[in-house]
Amino acid sequence: MKLPESQVAALNAASATDETPIDRLAEEAGLKPETATQAVFELRDEGLLEVTERESVEYELTDEGAEYVESGLPEVRLYRTAVEAGTDDAPAQMGRIIGASGLEGPEIDIALANFGRKGYGDIDSGELSADPDADADDDPEAAALAALAEGGAVDDVDADVLDQLVSRNLLDRHERVVRTITLTDAGVTALMEGIETAETVDRLTPEMLTSGEWQDVEFTEYNVEADxxxxxxxxxxxxxxxxxxxxxxxxxxxxxxxxGPHADADFWINDCLFMPQDHPARTHWDRFALDVPPIEHLPEDLVDRVESAHREGVGEDGDGYHSPWSEDFARAVALRGHTTSLSMRYLSGTEVGELEPPQRYFSVEKVYRNDTLDATHLLEFFQIEGWVMAENLSVRDLMGTFVEFYEQFGITDIQFKPHYNPYTEPSFELFGKHPTTGELIEIGNSGMFRDEVLEPLGVEHDVMAWGLALERLAMLTTGAEDIRDLHGTLADLDFLRGAEVTY
Structure with a gap:
C-alpha cells in the first residue's frame, strides 16, 4: 500500500490500544497540527484510523479577574464599606460610601451594577442602603475566582456563576473539541503488511506547468470538510x-x-430650556457638577432675556416661576444631561449665526445622568437630538417625522403618550414594542418648544424638537433585552459578535 508521507507518519505515531490526542500525534509524527489533522481524517475515511471527538471547556482568569482575587470584587468592597458606615440601619449618600470604599474609575460602575443584582442592598435617589442579611463572605463569584487562582477545578461551580464571570470579563472560556486517535484493525494490518511512501505534491507550480511534470505527479487530496x-x-x-x-x-x-461640548454651562443645559433652577433634576440627584471655574463668556443680552423669562415669564399672560435665579448657578459647569444644550446654542445663533427657516438639525452624542442602573438606564448613554424650525408646524408634523424615521429601521408600531416638559407644550413620549419580550419601551421624548424658550433666543418661528434614546433603538433592532448587553463592563461579547443592525 502506498500512502502520502504525512499519512504514513500519522499511522506510525498512532496506537491500537491507547487513544492519542491529535496534537500529541502531530508532535510525535513531526507534522504541523493542521497537516496531521488532514492526514488523520483522510486515514479515517480509508478505515485505517478511528477518531473520537469530545468537547472540552476550560476556564482561565483574566488580568481583571486575577486583580479582584487580590483586592476583592468591587460590589463586595462597596457592601462592606456600606455596612461599616451603618447603612444597614439608615441609608447614606451614595457618593460618600463610594468615596470611603476606595473604588475608582470603572470599578464604581461595576460595583453599582452588581450591588443590587446580588441583593446586597438598594440604591434609590442617590442614597445607598445595605441589606443586613446579605453575606458577602460567601459570594459565589468571589469563591469561584479564588478556586481558579489556586489551580482548582470548576466542576463543582454552578454553571450560571461561570457564565456571569465570563460575561464580566473576569474569566476566559476556552471551548474546543479534543480529538483522539486509535488504529483500527485494518490500520494494524496495513502496518504489519508494510506501507510505502508515495511521492505526492500539494500544489501546482508554474515550473511544473512549464516542464510538463504535472502530468506524472500524484496530487494530495484535500478534505474540504476538515475543521x-x-x-x-x-x-x-x-x-x-x-x-x-x-x-x-x-x-x-x-x-x-x-x-458641541460635553461639559457646559448650566445656562445652556437648563436655563435656556426654561428649567427652574430649583427643579429636582438640577440638583445632585440627577446632575454631575464639575469642580472647575465657571463659564465666563456668555451672551450678556441672552442671559438677561433668559433671566427675565424665569422671573417674569413671556408675553402678557406670562408669570415666570417665582423661584430663585442665580447667574452664578447659570455659569456653573456640569456634564450635559441632554444634548438639547446644543440645540440652544444653535437656535440662539451662537454657533452658526442667525438661522432663517426652514432649518433641520440633529446630533447623536453622549449625555450623562445620575440614574439608577437597570435594564433600560445607564449613567452615560447616547441621545439622538433633533429639531426643525419652520412656519406653522404642528404636532402632526412631529409625529409624521417619527413615523418616517422609525420606518427606516423596520419599526412601524410607534405609540405616543401625552407628557409634561418644562420646555415644550404640547409634549409626548414615544414607545416601541420590544421584538422578543413584547414589552413597551420608552424610546424618546418630544414636543413643540414653548415661547418661554424661543423668545429669549430670538426665534420667531415654530420649532419642534425631540430627544431619542440610541441604546433603546438598538435594543429594538437587535433584540437585546438589557441595555447593559450593548456596552459597558457587563456587555455580552458573544451577543455583540453576532448582532447586526436591521433596517
Missing part, C-alpha cells in the same frame, strides 16, 4: 452601527449635524 481554526476579526460595534445608520437616515431627511 479549520476559528478566526474572529474585528467589527464595528452594534451601537456604532446604529449611530451611523441614524446619521444616514437623518441626513437623507434633510438634517445637518450639530456639535
Amino acid at each position: 479549520a481554526p476559528e478566526v474572529r476579526g474585528g467589527k464595528t460595534h452594534v451601537l456604532r452601527q446604529t449611530a451611523e445608520r441614524v446619521k444616514d437616515v437623518l441626513v437623507g431627511m434633510g438634517f445637518q449635524e450639530m456639535e
Whole structure:
C-alpha cells in the first residue's frame, strides 16, 4: 500500500490500544497540527484510523479577574464599606460610601451594577442602603475566582456563576473539541503488511506547468470538510452601527449635524430650556457638577432675556416661576444631561449665526445622568437630538417625522403618550414594542418648544424638537433585552459578535 508521507507518519505515531490526542500525534509524527489533522481524517475515511471527538471547556482568569482575587470584587468592597458606615440601619449618600470604599474609575460602575443584582442592598435617589442579611463572605463569584487562582477545578461551580464571570470579563472560556486517535484493525494490518511512501505534491507550480511534470505527479487530496481554526476579526460595534445608520437616515431627511461640548454651562443645559433652577433634576440627584471655574463668556443680552423669562415669564399672560435665579448657578459647569444644550446654542445663533427657516438639525452624542442602573438606564448613554424650525408646524408634523424615521429601521408600531416638559407644550413620549419580550419601551421624548424658550433666543418661528434614546433603538433592532448587553463592563461579547443592525 502506498500512502502520502504525512499519512504514513500519522499511522506510525498512532496506537491500537491507547487513544492519542491529535496534537500529541502531530508532535510525535513531526507534522504541523493542521497537516496531521488532514492526514488523520483522510486515514479515517480509508478505515485505517478511528477518531473520537469530545468537547472540552476550560476556564482561565483574566488580568481583571486575577486583580479582584487580590483586592476583592468591587460590589463586595462597596457592601462592606456600606455596612461599616451603618447603612444597614439608615441609608447614606451614595457618593460618600463610594468615596470611603476606595473604588475608582470603572470599578464604581461595576460595583453599582452588581450591588443590587446580588441583593446586597438598594440604591434609590442617590442614597445607598445595605441589606443586613446579605453575606458577602460567601459570594459565589468571589469563591469561584479564588478556586481558579489556586489551580482548582470548576466542576463543582454552578454553571450560571461561570457564565456571569465570563460575561464580566473576569474569566476566559476556552471551548474546543479534543480529538483522539486509535488504529483500527485494518490500520494494524496495513502496518504489519508494510506501507510505502508515495511521492505526492500539494500544489501546482508554474515550473511544473512549464516542464510538463504535472502530468506524472500524484496530487494530495484535500478534505474540504476538515475543521479549520476559528478566526474572529474585528467589527464595528452594534451601537456604532446604529449611530451611523441614524446619521444616514437623518441626513437623507434633510438634517445637518450639530456639535458641541460635553461639559457646559448650566445656562445652556437648563436655563435656556426654561428649567427652574430649583427643579429636582438640577440638583445632585440627577446632575454631575464639575469642580472647575465657571463659564465666563456668555451672551450678556441672552442671559438677561433668559433671566427675565424665569422671573417674569413671556408675553402678557406670562408669570415666570417665582423661584430663585442665580447667574452664578447659570455659569456653573456640569456634564450635559441632554444634548438639547446644543440645540440652544444653535437656535440662539451662537454657533452658526442667525438661522432663517426652514432649518433641520440633529446630533447623536453622549449625555450623562445620575440614574439608577437597570435594564433600560445607564449613567452615560447616547441621545439622538433633533429639531426643525419652520412656519406653522404642528404636532402632526412631529409625529409624521417619527413615523418616517422609525420606518427606516423596520419599526412601524410607534405609540405616543401625552407628557409634561418644562420646555415644550404640547409634549409626548414615544414607545416601541420590544421584538422578543413584547414589552413597551420608552424610546424618546418630544414636543413643540414653548415661547418661554424661543423668545429669549430670538426665534420667531415654530420649532419642534425631540430627544431619542440610541441604546433603546438598538435594543429594538437587535433584540437585546438589557441595555447593559450593548456596552459597558457587563456587555455580552458573544451577543455583540453576532448582532447586526436591521433596517
